[in-house]
Amino acid sequence: MTRAALETRDAIAATYLQQLQELAAEISAATDAIAANALPRFQESVSRQEMLCASLATMVNTVGQGADSSAQATLPGIDPAINRKIQAASANIRELNLQYAALLRHSGRSIALLALLCKSHMGEFQEARGPRLKHQTWSCEM
Numbered sequence: 134m135t136r137a138a139l140e141t142r143d144a145i146a147a148t149y150l151q152q153l154q155e156l157a158a159e160i161s162a163a164t165d166a167i168a169a170n171a172l173p174r175f176q177e178s179v180s181r182q183e184m185l186c187a188s189l190a191t192m193v194n195t196v197g198q199g200a201d202s203s204a205q206a207t208l209p210g211i212d213p214a215i216n217r218k219i220q221a222a223s224a225n226i227r228e229l230n231l232q233y234a235a236l237l238r239h240s241g242r243s244i245a246l247l248a249l250l251c252k253s254h255m256g257e258f259q260e261a262r263g264p265r266l267k268h269q270t271w272s273c274e275m
Contacts, residue, residue: 139210146211146219149192153222156185160229167236 159182166175211219 146215
């Protein structure tokens with residue numbers, strides 16, 4: 134491979150690393166938005182994550198043509214120092230994704246419980262023995 138081609142691959146890899154780091158920041162921003170109950174911020178962050186993922190996939194296809202698809206976050210023919218940073222950023226994203234997924238699962242359960250409490254307060258809650266009377270229900274304010 135020519136020197137110019139290697140320099141181009143290294144430049145693409147550096148951009149790839151930068152976008153991995155931006156993706157990690159967006160995952161953190163989305164987590165913070167969920168915690169703050171800021172739906173618009175969450176939606177914006179998810180949109181940016183989608184754009185970053187599409188860009189990252191394009192770069193992998195460009196740089197990694199002919200590479201083994203099972204390679205663990207390494208790009209062939211790239212400076213080893215950049216590859217190590219890419220591996221570290223990828224590991225960070227995997228960890229953030231686990232936390233993100235756990236938060237989403239927990240949020241979903243919390244929303245279901247709140248919805249159940251509100252239905253109960255409005256007298257829509259049904260038990261095996263019939264509808265609960267309003268004086269026997271929990272209430273919630275939103």
